[in-house]
Amino acid sequence: MLLFQDGTQDPLAEGLAEEKTLSIIELIQSGGLGGQLIIALLFVLLLVGLYIYFERILAIRAASKVDSNFMNQIRDHVSSGKTDAAQVLCAQVNSPVSRLIGKGISRIGKPLEDINTAIENAGKLEIYKLEKNVSVIATIAGAAPMIGFLGTVIGMILSIFEISNAGGNIDMKLLSDGLYTAMTTTVAGLIVGIISYIAYNHLVVRTDKVIYQMEANSIEFLDLLNEPI
Numbered sequence: 001m002l003l004f005q006d007g008t009q010d011p012l013a014e015g016l017a018e019e020k021t022l023s024i025i026e027l028i029q030s031g032g033l034g035g036q037l038i039i040a041l042l043f044v045l046l047l048v049g050l051y052i053y054f055e056r057i058l059a060i061r062a063a064s065k066v067d068s069n070f071m072n073q074i075r076d077h078v079s080s081g082k083t084d085a086a087q088v089l090c091a092q093v094n095s096p097v098s099r100l101i102g103k104g105i106s107r108i109g110k111p112l113e114d115i116n117t118a119i120e121n122a123g124k125l126e127i128y129k130l131e132k133n134v135s136v137i138a139t140i141a142g143a144a145p146m147i148g149f150l151g152t153v154i155g156m157i158l159s160i161f162e163i164s165n166a167g168g169n170i171d172m173k174l175l176s177d178g179l180y181t182a183m184t185t186t187v188a189g190l191i192v193g194i195i196s197y198i199a200y201n202h203l204v205v206r207t208d209k210v211i212y213q214m215e216a217n218s219i220e221f222l223d224l225l226n227e228p229i
Helices: 011-017 024-029 032-063 070-079 083-092 096-106 112-130 134-166 172-226
Strands: none
Touching (some): 070 172, 096 112
């Protein structure tokens, strides 16, 4: 502590000694009940988004695992007329590609156009399974910032209310509560929105890769049926 000769404390040192730090928890608590409710809602949305993201990532990763020798085995079975063996192989391999090929094998003997239609319909079902609940993350990505901005508006309303009621004596403590609500909810909404947006786009990219894989193997299977015997 710095003291002058008269025993008084240096004002600069006193200001440094009184410097306050604010943790995240204290910041949320300072936002009032309205801000805390909005922060809690955003936290729940974040948990929901993360749960769906990791659940979908695991499902997409499992769907993308296809043995590189799978189509060669299908080609050998179909070329040899062993459609039953090909069906058994498709049943043993639990993946969207195997289910599409299995659907096509079950239609062998019918016109090629009918086989193609059956594969396309099965493909739409597989895509629907891959994209399950992904739209929820997109909704969170768009809604979270707006919920945060709602907290901003509430906080500003509280601040203006305090100013109007204070007359000429503005209580900075009460005024700061409204500003805390405004700022913390905005930041929280943007954080949740950014995380959800990145998660959604990552899932879309990973899903597209599986779809391209399904299309490529379906085309290879149709080309196999088109080969002259």
